[in-house]
Amino acid sequence: MSPSNKKPIRPWCAVHSPVPVRKYNFRPGFLFGAATSAYQIEGGIEAQTGRGESIWERYFAARPHLDTGAIACDHYHRMPEDVQLMKRLGLKAYRFSVAWPRVIPQGTGALNDKGVDFYKRLVDELLNNGIEPFLTGYHWDLPQALEEKGGWTNRETAKHFGDYMHILAEKLGDRVQHWGTLNEPEVIVGGYLYDGLAPGRKEQHMRTAVAHNLMLAHGYGAQAVRAVNPNLTVGCTLNLVPIEPANKHAHKAARRHWQSNYSLYLDAMLKGKYPKVVLDEMEHNGIKIESGDMALINQKLDYLGVNWYLRMVMNRRGRIIQMPAADFTQVGWEINAAPFTRMLVAMNDEYKLPPIYVTENGAAIPDKIEGERVHDLVRMSYIHDHLNALENAVARGVDVRGYFAWSLMDNLEWSGGYQFTFGIVHVDRQTLNRTIKDSGYWYRDMIAANG
Numbered sequence: 001m002s003p004s005n006k007k008p009i010r011p012w013c014a015v016h017s018p019v020p021v022r023k024y025n026f027r028p029g030f031l032f033g034a035a036t037s038a039y040q041i042e043g044g045i046e047a048q049t050g051r052g053e054s055i056w057e058r059y060f061a062a063r064p065h066l067d068t069g070a071i072a073c074d075h076y077h078r079m080p081e082d083v084q085l086m087k088r089l090g091l092k093a094y095r096f097s098v099a100w101p102r103v104i105p106q107g108t109g110a111l112n113d114k115g116v117d118f119y120k121r122l123v124d125e126l127l128n129n130g131i132e133p134f135l136t137g138y139h140w141d142l143p144q145a146l147e148e149k150g151g152w153t154n155r156e157t158a159k160h161f162g163d164y165m166h167i168l169a170e171k172l173g174d175r176v177q178h179w180g181t182l183n184e185p186e187v188i189v190g191g192y193l194y195d196g197l198a199p200g201r202k203e204q205h206m207r208t209a210v211a212h213n214l215m216l217a218h219g220y221g222a223q224a225v226r227a228v229n230p231n232l233t234v235g236c237t238l239n240l241v242p243i244e245p246a247n248k249h250a251h252k253a254a255r256r257h258w259q260s261n262y263s264l265y266l267d268a269m270l271k272g273k274y275p276k277v278v279l280d281e282m283e284h285n286g287i288k289i290e291s292g293d294m295a296l297i298n299q300k301l302d303y304l305g306v307n308w309y310l311r312m313v314m315n316r317r318g319r320i321i322q323m324p325a326a327d328f329t330q331v332g333w334e335i336n337a338a339p340f341t342r343m344l345v346a347m348n349d350e351y352k353l354p355p356i357y358v359t360e361n362g363a364a365i366p367d368k369i370e371g372e373r374v375h376d377l378v379r380m381s382y383i384h385d386h387l388n389a390l391e392n393a394v395a396r397g398v399d400v401r402g403y404f405a406w407s408l409m410d411n412l413e414w415s416g417g418y419q420f421t422f423g424i425v426h427v428d429r430q431t432l433n434r435t436i437k438d439s440g441y442w443y444r445d446m447i448a449a450n451g
Contacts, residue, residue, distance in 0.1 A: 011373075012373075012438055012441035012442075014441075014442070014445040017380075017442055017445075018377060019377070019380045019381050019384050019442060020384070021442065021445045021446050021449050022446075022449060023449050023450050023451075024387055024388075024390075024391045024450060025391055025394065025395065026390075026391065026394060026400065026450070027394070027399075027400075027401070029401075030400075030401060030402060030403075030450070031092045031093040031132065031357075031401065031402030031403070032090075032091065032092050032093070032402065032403055032404075032443075032446070032447045032450065033091050033092055033093030033094055033095060033131075033132070033134070033402065033403070033404045033405070034086065034089070034091055034094060034095070034404055034405045034406075034407065034408035034424065034443075035094075035095035035096070035134075035359060035360050035404040035405070035406050035407060035408065036075075036094075036095070036096055036097075036407055036408050036409070036411065037096070037097045037136070037139035037140070037141075037183065037411075038096070038097045038098060038099035038102070038139060038141060039054065039056055039069045039072070039099060039139070039140065039141040039412070040069065040072060040073075040139075040407075040411040040412045040413070040414070041072050041073040041075040041408075041409065041411045041412070042069070042072055042073075042074075042075045042076045042099065042102075043069065043070060043071040043072040043073065043074045043075065043076050043077070044074070044075075044076025044077060044102075044118075045057065045069070045070055049076065049102070049112075049114055049115070050102075050105065050112035050113070050114045050115055051099065051101055051102040051105060051112065051115060052101035052102070052104070052105025052106055052107075052112070052143050052144070052145065053101060053105075053143070053144040053145075054099070054100075054101045054141040054142060054143060054144055054198075055141065055142045055143075055144055055147045055151070055191075055198040055199045056068075056069060056140075056141055056198045056414075057069075057144065058144050058147070058198070058199070059198035059199060059200055059415075063415075066415055066417060067412060067417030067418050068412075069412045071432075072411060072412045073409055073410075073411055073412075073427050073432060074432050076118065078432070079118070079121065079122055079125065080125055081434075082408075082409075082434070083122070083125040083126060083129055083131070084129070085408075085409075085425060085434055085436075086126075086129070086131055086408065087129045087130070087131065088436070088444070089424070089425075089436065089440055089443060089444045089447075090443075090444045090447040090448055091131055091447070092130075092131065092132060092447065093131060093132040093133075093134055093178075093402060093404065094126055094131050094132070094133060094134065094408070095134040095135075095136065095180075095359055095360075095404045096122070096133070096134070096135065096136065097135075097136040097137070097138065097139035097141075097183060098119055098135060098136070098137060098168060099115070099141050100137075100138060100141060100142065100143055100161075100164055101141060101142075101143040101144070102115035102118070103115045103116055103119070103164070103167070103168065104143065104164055104167070105143065105145075106143060106145040106146075107142070107143035107145045107146035107157075107160055107164075108145075108146075108160050108163065111167065116171050119168075119171075119172060120171065120172065123172055123175050123176055124175070127175060132177070132178070133175070133176050133177075133178070134178040134180065134357075134359075134404070135168070135172065135176045135178065135179055135180065136180040136181075136182075136183050136237065137161070137164065137165050137168060137179070137180065137181050137182070137221055138161065138181065138182050138183065138217070138221075139183040139184075140183065140184075140187070140188060140191070140197070140198070140414075142157075142198075142199075146160060147199055151192075151199060152188060152189075152192065152210045152213050152214060152217075153192065153203070153206050153209055153210055153213070154213070155213055155216065157213060157217065158213050158214070158216035158217035158219075158220055159220055161181075161217040161220060161221055162217070162220025162221055162223065162224045163224070164221075165179075165181065165220070165221035165222075165224040165225055166224035166225070166227065166228060168225075169224060169225040169227075169228035169229065169232065170228055173225070173228045173229045173232055176232075177232060177233055178232075178233045178235075178303075179225050179232055179233065179234045179235070180234075180235050180236060180237050180305055180359070181217065181218040181221035181222055181234070181235070181236045182214060182217065182218050182221070182236055182237065183237045183305075183307075183359075184237060184238065184239040184307060185211060185214040185215070185218075185236075185238070185265055186211075186238070186239055186261055186262065186264075186265065187239060188210070188214055189207055189210045189211050189214070192206050192207070192210045193206075193207060196415050197414065197415065205285050206285075207281070207285075208278060208281050208282045208285060208287050209285065209287050211264060211265070211278075212282070212287060212289065212293070215265065215268045215269070215297045216293060216296060216297065218236050218269070218297065219293075219296035219297045219299060220296070222234045222236075222299055222301075223296070223299070233302040233303060234301070234302050235301055235302055235303035235304055235305055235354070235357070236265075236269060236301065236304065236305060237304075237305030237306070237307055237359045237360075238262070238265050238266065238304070238305065238306060238307065239307040239308075239309070239360075240262050240306055240307070240308060240343060240347075241261075241262065241309075241310060241311060241312055242258070242311045242312070242339050242342065242343040242346075243255075243257045243258045243262075243311075243312050243313075243314050244311055244312070244313050244314070244339060244342075245313075245314060246313050246314060246315045246316075246321055247315075247316070249316040250314055250315050250316040252316075253314050253315070253316055253317070253318040254314045256277055256318075257312075257314060257318065259275040259276075259277050259278070260275070260277050260278060260281070263275055264278050266347070266351060268294070268297045268298070269297060269298060269301055269304075270298075270301070270351045270352065270353070271298070271351070272294045272295065272297070272298030273294060300354075301354045302354060302355070303354050303355045303356065303357055303401065304353060304354050304355075304356050304357075305356075305357050305358075305359035306344075306356055306357070306358050306359065307358075307359055307360035307361070307406070308340055308343070308358065308360070308361050308386075309333050309360075309361065309362075309363075310333040310334050310336075311334065311336060311339035311340075311343070322334075329363045329364045329365060330364035330365065330366060330419070330420050330421070331364050331413075331416065331420055333363075333364075335363065335378075335382060337382075337385040337386045337388065337389040338389060340386055340389040340390065340393070341389045341390075341392045341393045341396075344356070344390075344393040344398045344400075345393055345396050345397075345398060347398075348393075348396075348397055348398045353398070353399065354399075355399045355400070355401045356398065356399060356400045356401065357400070357401055357402040357403075357404065358390060358400065358402065358403045358404060359404050360404060360406035360407075361383070361386050361403065361404070361405065361406060362379070362382070362383070362405050362406035362407060362422045362424075363378070363379050363382040363422065364413070364420040364421055364422050365378045365379045365382070365421065366421070367421055367426060367437060369426070372435065373438065374426040374435050374436075374437040374438065375437075375438050376437045376438055376439045377438065379424070379437070379439040380438060380439040380442045383405060383439065383442075383443065384442075384446075387403065387446075390403065405424055405443060406422055407422045407423050407424075408423060408424065408425060409423040409424075409425040409426075409427050409434060410422065410423035410425070410426055410427045411423065411427070423437070424436070424437055424439045424440035424443055425437060425440055
């Protein structure tokens with residue numbers, strides 16, 4: 001067939017969608033949004049921006065074969081364009097993180113006015129386009145200057161984080177209502193245990209020390225924001241991976257793994273104590289909890305951010321196993337929405353939960369590019385299935401206030417580079433042009449259907 005005789009590609013239309021566009025039974029005012037993080041999309045690390053070095057620049061410099069965030073999606077220079085994209089998608093909220101080294105290049109001391117101005121302009125653009133900003137203070141990009149003083153193994157870093165959050169609240173607290181302290185402390189800990197996340201120090205014995213310092217940072221950060229304005233909404237985001245037993249003999253191993261890695265943070269923030277398995281590990285490694293630490297960590301949470309991507313299944317020997325006939329994403333995570341409901345309901349039974357925002361949920365799926373269309377039916381189905389699962393949790397009493405798709409656009413997936421595509425918007429790696437995927441159009445129409 002000659003080019004002139006090619007059939008035109010039909011534009012997206014909800015009527016023809018294989019995935020239904022419907023109204024979900026969520027509370028009035030439920031927010032639908034999308035999420036990103038600073039280092040994954042901003043770029044703009046050149047000297048004239050005034051941004052300081054983060055642990056990721058140092059990590060990538062030692063591994064020159066990996067993609068880096070030097071340009072990423074160039075959001076630093078294309079921010080107004082990206083906000084207009086959010087408006088086209090009908091987003092009601094946008095979750096972003098602030099890059100600590102962009103605001104305070106050395107982690108402490110002098111501010112970078114250009115960095116502060118960038119986030120002021122971002123917030124203004126969002127508000128002017130009817131999009132509610134949800135700010136996260138830390139999404140893994142520690143200033144390298146603080147890493148050289150011990151990073152998150154150093155208790156002082158938690159205090160510096162509180163100072164940083166106080167500055168952010170002073171600069172942006174008049175326009176940003178929703179504040180998050182940390183994103184996924186369990187993954188931040190991983191950067192000190194394994195070579196796959198910055199700083200890649202491989203110090204297994206520091207696990208609980210880093211976790212405790214991160215919880216202190218949350219406490220100092222929450223206090224700092226409320227000291228500026230006690231009416232601001234303050235929370236923290238955890239990635240939670242339910243550990244389900246393969247059979248009745250695996251319950252104990254599964255519960256221990258969950259307590260050691262996930263309820264570590266839930267118990268600290270919501271109960272003011274650590275699980276016994278964590279306390280035993282702290283004692284073994286000589287980690288001391290100082291007077292006042294747990295009260296600082298256990299202060300009021302206005303919301304809990306939940307990032308959810310997968311469940312794990314464990315056998316009685318404590319090994320993670322794959323279930324037969326399961327489907328998986330590009331990164332090898334099982335696609336299965338039902339455990340999402342089970343986890344939220346179980347948490348609601350165990351804790352006095354604050355309101356929940358699902359601050360990240362999405363899938364790395366190969367896209368099919370056809371002309372000006374990007375087809376990603378699996379991602380569309382994934383989001384729909386997880387909204388169904390969320391609706392089921394709400395029907396069983398879980399107070400959920402919003403859902404943020406991960407991610408707004410294809411971005412740097414850390415040491416995984418650009419090969420894993422999570423976005424509802426495609427980013428061409430050569431031109432950086434943005435193209436809304438079929439899932440993005442579906443998400444837009446779904447938001448409209450939900451008022």
